[in-house]
Amino acid sequence: MSIFRNAYEGLLDICFIWKEEMKQVFHDEGVIIFFFVVPIVYPLLYSWIYNNEAVHEIPVVVVDNSHSSLSRKFARMCDASPDVKIAYYAQDLDEAKSLVSRQIVKGIYYFPSEFDKRVNRLEQATVSVYCDMSLMLAYKAVFQTAQLVSMQMGSELKTRMGKNYTSREDAIAAKPLDVADVPIFNPSGGYGSFILPGVLILILQQTLVLGIGLSAGTTREKSRYGWLIPVRRHYHGLSRIVWGKALCYLMIYAVMGVWLTIAVPSIFNFPRLAHWWNILAILFPYTLASIFFGMTVSCMVKYRENVMLLMVFVSVPLLFMTGVSWPQSSIPAFWQGVSWVFPSTFAVKAYVRMNSMGATLSDVISEYRILWLHTILYFCSSCFVYYRQVNRARQETIERLEEKKEALV
Amino acid sequence: MLTRLYHIILRELNIIRDNHIYWFCMVLFPLAIVIFFTSLMDDGLPKSMPVGVVDLDNTSTTRALAQRLDAFQQSKVVAHYPSASEARRAMQHNEIYGFLYIPKGTTEKLLSSRQPKISYYYSYTTLAAGALLMKDLKTISTLGSAAVGQATLRARGATDQQIQTLLQPIRVDLHQIVNPWTNYNVYLTTMLVPGMFMLFIFMISAFSLGNELKFSTSKKWLEAADQNMTLALIGKFLPHTLIFLAVVFAYEWYVFVHLGFPHNGRGWTLVLIAVMQVLASQGFGIFVFGLMPSLRMSMSVCSLWGVLSFSMAGAAFPVMGMDAPLQSLAWLFPLRHYYMLYQITVFNGYPLLEAWFHFVALGSFMLLPWLVLKKLKNAMLNYVYIP
Numbered sequence: 115m116s117i118f119r120n121a122y123e124g125l126l127d128i129c130f131i132w133k134e135e136m137k138q139v140f141h142d143e144g145v146i147i148f149f150f151v152v153p154i155v156y157p158l159l160y161s162w163i164y165n166n167e168a169v170h171e172i173p174v175v176v177v178d179n180s181h182s183s184l185s186r187k188f189a190r191m192c193d194a195s196p197d198v199k200i201a202y203y204a205q206d207l208d209e210a211k212s213l214v215s216r217q218i219v220k221g222i223y224y225f226p227s228e229f230d231k232r233v234n235r236l237e238q239a240t241v242s243v244y245c246d247m248s249l250m251l252a253y254k255a256v257f258q259t260a261q262l263v264s265m266q267m268g269s270e271l272k273t274r275m276g277k278n279y280t281s282r283e284d285a286i287a288a289k290p291l292d293v294a295d296v297p298i299f300n301p302s303g304g305y306g307s308f309i310l311p312g313v314l315i316l317i318l319q320q321t322l323v324l325g326i327g328l329s330a331g332t333t334r335e336k337s338r339y340g341w342l343i344p345v346r347r348h349y350h351g352l353s354r355i356v357w358g359k360a361l362c363y364l365m366i367y368a369v370m371g372v373w374l375t376i377a378v379p380s381i382f383n384f385p386r387l388a389h390w391w392n393i394l395a396i397l398f399p400y401t402l403a404s405i406f407f408g409m410t411v412s413c414m415v416k417y418r419e420n421v422m423l424l425m426v427f428v429s430v431p432l433l434f435m436t437g438v439s440w441p442q443s444s445i446p447a448f449w450q451g452v453s454w455v456f457p458s459t460f461a462v463k464a465y466v467r468m469n470s471m472g473a474t475l476s477d478v479i480s481e482y483r484i485l486w487l488h489t490i491l492y493f494c495s496s497c498f499v500y501y502r503q504v505n506r507a508r509q510e511t512i513e514r515l516e517e518k519k520e521a522l523v
Numbered sequence: 524m525l526t527r528l529y530h531i532i533l534r535e536l537n538i539i540r541d542n543h544i545y546w547f548c549m550v551l552f553p554l555a556i557v558i559f560f561t562s563l564m565d566d567g568l569p570k571s572m573p574v575g576v577v578d579l580d581n582t583s584t585t586r587a588l589a590q591r592l593d594a595f596q597q598s599k600v601v602a603h604y605p606s607a608s609e610a611r612r613a614m615q616h617n618e619i620y621g622f623l624y625i626p627k628g629t630t631e632k633l634l635s636s637r638q639p640k641i642s643y644y645y646s647y648t649t650l651a652a653g654a655l656l657m658k659d660l661k662t663i664s665t666l667g668s669a670a671v672g673q674a675t676l677r678a679r680g681a682t683d684q685q686i687q688t689l690l691q692p693i694r695v696d697l698h699q700i701v702n703p704w705t706n707y708n709v710y711l712t713t714m715l716v717p718g719m720f721m722l723f724i725f726m727i728s729a730f731s732l733g734n735e736l737k738f739s740t741s742k743k744w745l746e747a748a749d750q751n752m753t754l755a756l757i758g759k760f761l762p763h764t765l766i767f768l769a770v771v772f773a774y775e776w777y778v779f780v781h782l783g784f785p786h787n788g789r790g791w792t793l794v795l796i797a798v799m800q801v802l803a804s805q806g807f808g809i810f811v812f813g814l815m816p817s818l819r820m821s822m823s824v825c826s827l828w829g830v831l832s833f834s835m836a837g838a839a840f841p842v843m844g845m846d847a848p849l850q851s852l853a854w855l856f857p858l859r860h861y862y863m864l865y866q867i868t869v870f871n872g873y874p875l876l877e878a879w880f881h882f883v884a885l886g887s888f889m890l891l892p893w894l895v896l897k898k899l900k901n902a903m904l905n906y907v908y909i910p
Contacts, residue, residue: 144819152827162849163834169844188693215873217863238688240696247702248866249841250710254654257697261661264693271692290671291633292640293664295657298611300647305840308650328819419733419822420544423726426826427552430715430833431559440707441620441652444569446562463617470648473615 124354131358132365135329139362142332144418148325153370156317157310161382164306172255173201174221175210180229184267188241189223191263197255214246221245221256233271251305299471300385307384311469312438312462314374319404319458320429322367324422326408331418352497352504356409363405371397375465388468392475396464399485403457406492413499428456436462457488524754531747531758538731539762545731548723549763553770556719557777560712567706571599572652575610575622578603582630588641588667592623595659607644614646621645621656623663633671651707665691701785701870709784713865714838716774718858721804722829724767728808729825731759732899733818741903752900756892760805767805771797787872795875796864803857803888813895816902832858860884 139145176189193200201219204210210222222244232239243260245253269288276287300307375393379386415421434440435453442450442463453459464481467473475482539545576589593600601619604610610622624642632639643660647653669690676686702709735741748755775793779786786793811828812821834840835849835856842853853859860881867878875882892899 144823147823156827159831160834163845164840166844166846169841172843215867215871215877217867217877233688233692236685236688238684238691238694240694242696242698244698244700246871247699247705248710248870249838250705250707251839251841251844253699253705257695260695264695268692272689275689275692286636286638287672287675289668290636290638290675291664291667292638293660293667294640294642295660296642296644297647297653297657298644299614300653303647303650303653305650305844308648309839417544419730419818422822422826423544423548423730426722426726426830427548427556427719429830430719431556434560434563438649439651440563441569441572441649442617443572443620444564444566446565449559449563466648467615467617471615471646477612477615 124351127351127354128358128361131355132361135359135362136365138329138333139325139366142329144328145325145332148321148328149366149370152321153317153374157314157374157378160310160313161306161378161384164304164310165382167302167304167306168197169251169255170196171199172197172221172252173199173219174223174256175202175204175213175219176200177204177207177210177222177224179227180225180231182230184230184233185225185241188225188263188267191267192223192259195259195263198259210244214244220249220252223260236275306382307470309438310382310384311379311466312433312436314378315400315462315465316429316433316436316458318367318371318374318401319407319456319461320425320432321370322363322401322404323408323411324425326363326405327412327415327421327425328418330409330412331415331421335418352501355504356406356493356497356500359409360402360405363408364401367401367405371401375469379469385470387470387472388465392468393465395475396461396468396478396482396485399482399489400457400461403485403488403492406489406496407457409496410492410499413496413503432456432458435459436466438462438466454484457485457492460484460488527748527751528754528758531744531755532761534744534747535731535759535762538734539766542734545727548727548730549766550770553720553723554773557716557774560715561708561778561782564708564711567704567708568597569652569655569707570596572597572656573601573619574598574656575602575604575613575619576600577605577607577610577622577624579627580625580629584630584633585625588625588663589623591666592659592663595662597655598659610644614644620649620652623660636675701787701872708782710838712778713784713870714836714858714862715833716778717771717800717861717865718829718833718836720767720771720774721800721832721858721861722826724763724801724804725808725811725825725829726822727763728760728805729812729821730818731763732809732812732816733821735903736816736906737818737908739908741906745900745903750900752896752903756809756896756899760809764801764805767801768797771801786869788869792868792875796861796869799864799882799885799889800857800861803861803885806889806891807857809899810891810895813892813899813902816899816906818908828856829858832856835859836862838862854884857885857888860888 139149174192178185178189189200192198202213204213207222207224210224213219214222224242224244226240226242229239229241241260241264243257245256247253272288273284276284278284278287297303375397376390378384411424412421415424432453435445435449436459437445460481464478464485467478468475574592576592578585578589589600592598602613604613604622607624610619610624613619614621622644624644626639626641629639629641645653645656645660672690673686676689681689699705735744744759745752745755748758775797778784779793808825811824815821815824835842835853836858837853842850842859845853863881864878864885867873868875
């Protein structure tokens with residue numbers, strides 16, 4: 115038997131297993147949900163949820179004990195800002211507080227009675243801002259608006275009070291050192307543009323692992339003796355089985371991956387600074403690593419549902435460990451170590467930096483290498499677990515045959 | 524009646540004991556989640572985030588500015604770069620979160636009052652990091668300006684009080700009610716951990732019902748309850764309720780007592796939200812299984828619904844910022860109501876009356892199984908498990 119013939123047969127076996135696996139995917143509604151419905155629908159849903167990116171016109175209440183043109187101007191300027199809306203004027207702090215407790219407003223601007231008198235007496239005036247801290251974004255909007263307005267009105271007052279000769283002098287007196295703050299990446303500070311890239315990448319891994327786990331569970335439950343690998347002519351040779359199955363998943367996720375990482379961001383106008391071939395370069399090892407990771411996990415659980423319990427449980431912590439919501443520099447070393455087990459950690463980091471921060475492949479080369487390393491490691495581990503499965507099936511078959519023989523004798 | 528109930532409870536306890544998955548999903552995983560989130564955000568605020576400096580001027584004044592930035596709790600100057608583009612590359616390499624750019628001639632212009640301009644580059648790809656670095660920058664620039672202004676004014680003979688007024692005529696006096704430390708742990712953990720609990724309760728409820736079908740023990744279960752579905756359900760889920768309640772109370776004790784998270788409500792509000800959380804989630808899980816009595820479908824729906832809850836709860840991105848249809852959809856998520864109930868009665872300590880809507884909503888989630896009692900019974904008696 116020549117090498118070529120061997121290789122040809124191997125190829126045929128791989129294709130056969132590929133076909134069988136494909137058939138099974140389309141016959142299992144649980145797998146269809148996780149391979150097709152979730153990757154298609156979830157990104158749309160999440161994009162819709164975060165599509166507004168920022169919260170505008172957060173309602174606040176004003177308690178104006180000063181009743182002066184200055185305090186009214188302050189309130190008016192806050193109202194004119196994009197983030198805050200003066201929804202109510204209250205008589206006193208108690209009334210304002212009751213509005214906060216009824217969730218009607220998110221903050222209180224309080225002007226003490228001598229607000230403008232103090233300014234005119236050349237004393238520092240204060241405006242008190244009370245923030246409901248249950249929503250960070252609302253707190254930020256309420257506080258920052260007040261601060262901006264106070265700075266702006268402050269520089270107007272400064273020019274009025276400072277005895278300067280020219281308008282240029284006014285400008286310099288108000289601000290001797292000018293500062294430009296430049297948010298270079300995700301410049302609008304949009305919530306969707308910040309969280310969604312990470313979520314999209316994570317969806318890919320989680321649905322893959324769930325789908326593979328469910329599919330393996332179905333095979334096992336359908337098989338008479340709870341085997342993962344049928345004892346058939348084509349199912350001999352470890353790498354044939356592993357590659358045959360992997361090719362089936364890869365075929366599906368080639369489409370899903372492009373949908374998740376390229377189509378969805380461009381439909382919803384999320385940041386996409388990376389070239390598509392750079393994204394594909396990351397996506398390819400990531401998908402392979404996730405597939406082999408999924409195959410490894412699928413052999414470790416007994417029942418189909420257990421994989422669901424396991425993977426759903428880790429998805430939220432995984433998002434946090436990527437360093438998107440919580441800065442990586444502040445994640446304890448232990449959890450960083452745990453996060454290295456999952457391909458998603460590195461893929462999210464690479465994808466976010468390429469797509470939201472315009473990095474090139476050479477900037478994320480370490481993540482890229484680790485993803486390939488994951489691919490190799492998880493390929494070996496899935497070969498190992500499949501090897502055990504095949505062995506078990508073979509042994510049991512032999513035992514059964516012996517039993518039957520004995521019974522016949 | 525009571526003896527029957529007792530038998531069903533005993534039977535359920537046996538099931539829980541024999542299947543490890545219950546032990547994992549009811550106790551071990553939830554507690555792991557508590558440990559995970561509380562230890563992850565132990566600092567409360569991200570501290571010492573790496574930032575860079577591009578100082579093309581390199582005088583004692585600009586160096587003092589960079590040092591002042593380093594002195595802040597949130598920023599830590601880790602590197603100096605020769606040009607802005609190299610600093611940008613360092614950001615793309617994930618080495619720094621932002622950098623301060625001081626162009627050549629800054630000090631000279633400052634001394635001859637020609638209003639120099641320095642820039643601060645940061646990134647909102649990690650929202651919390653971006654916002655906090657921006658805050659440090661604002662303070663730096665105000666301090667920098669003030670130092671110069673103060674010298675000029677003093678030369679003109681203004682008093683200290685006048686200088687203060689002239690530098691900052693209007694001061695914002697900030698009161699961060701309840702969470703004055705802007706502690707992220709307080710505001711994220713208290714939503715994420717209960718959300719995970721709910722996820723587990725949804726799935727375990729559907730799982731345990733589905734397993735009755737899968738291992739065809741459902742008829743025996745109903746027999747034990749004398750074909751009374753309500754009794755059967757109560758007997759089956761009472762042990763779950765008690766175990767979950769113990770876990771939730773352990774979490775509440777750890778977070779509110781041991782870690783000292785702020786809570787302004789009375790003690791009973793904590794008990795109330797715990798009970799409502801567990802019962803409402805169980806109600807939801809049973810209801811979903813009643814709607815589609817298939818193990819894999821109901822568990823899929825439960826898991827997808829549970830994962831979506833984190834976004835729909837509106838703790839991170841507020842519900843009022845979403846589109847109108849989504850605002851109404853948010854009502855269908857138990858976590859949303861739990862979060863509002865927690866936020867109003869426990870976090871802020873307002874009377875329960877202010878949260879009546881969410882209280883009623885959670886209550887109706889508890890009653891949901893009532894709608895599917897008949898269907899559930901039919902399923903348990905007639906359905907055959909198909910893998």
